[in-house]
Amino acid sequence: MTYAVRAMLTGFARRRPSVPLLLTHGRQTHPALRPRQPARATAPDSPAATRCPLCGRQLVPGPSTDLHHPVPRSHGGREVVPMHRVCHQKIHSVFTEAELATTFHDWHALRRHPAMAEFIRWIARKPPEYYDRNRSTRARRGR
Incomplete structure (x- = not known):
């Protein structure tokens, strides 16, 4: 039984995470696990x-x-x-x-x-x- 199902059956509500999660292919991922965007060295118009x-x-x-x-x-x-x-x-x-x-x-x-x-x-x-x-x-x- 998954944690979410057990929480619904027992009435125990999971705490909301303090960091917003990103939905990716139906799954939530923590910001630290998201692919990093490369840093820009110079402005694109320069x-x-x-x-x-x-x-x-x-x-x-x-x-x-x-x-x-x-x-x-x-x-x-x-x-x-x-x-x-x-x-x-x-x-x-x-x-x-x-x-x-x-x-x-x-x-x-x-x-x-x-x-x-x-x-x-x-x-x-x-x-x-x-x-x-x-x-x-x-x-x-x-x-």
Whole structure:
């Protein structure tokens, strides 16, 4: 017998929760269990939100845009920056989280790295919505 049925039969009324619950597919969920909305780094109307900080190409809202933490969350990073999905994937395929946290959290340092400079020259000729499905990061590292 469920708690709700037992409460109705015994006349015991369950206390109302102090936090409003969200109905999802007929179920109530606590706010802490709801999916988190990503933090916005800049206002959508600002000029900084329209260009990728790595390659400088125009950002097009949709599946070709990702949010990147310059300092990884596992290392205490909170800032979020919108960028192209392919640029984001390239950053994480080249650098470890420790390298991103210590050395490559600066956009100028990222652009100066030889592998990233070559990538930026290559991606500059592609349209803003371009996404290359390549091998995953783990496959490249041989894990």
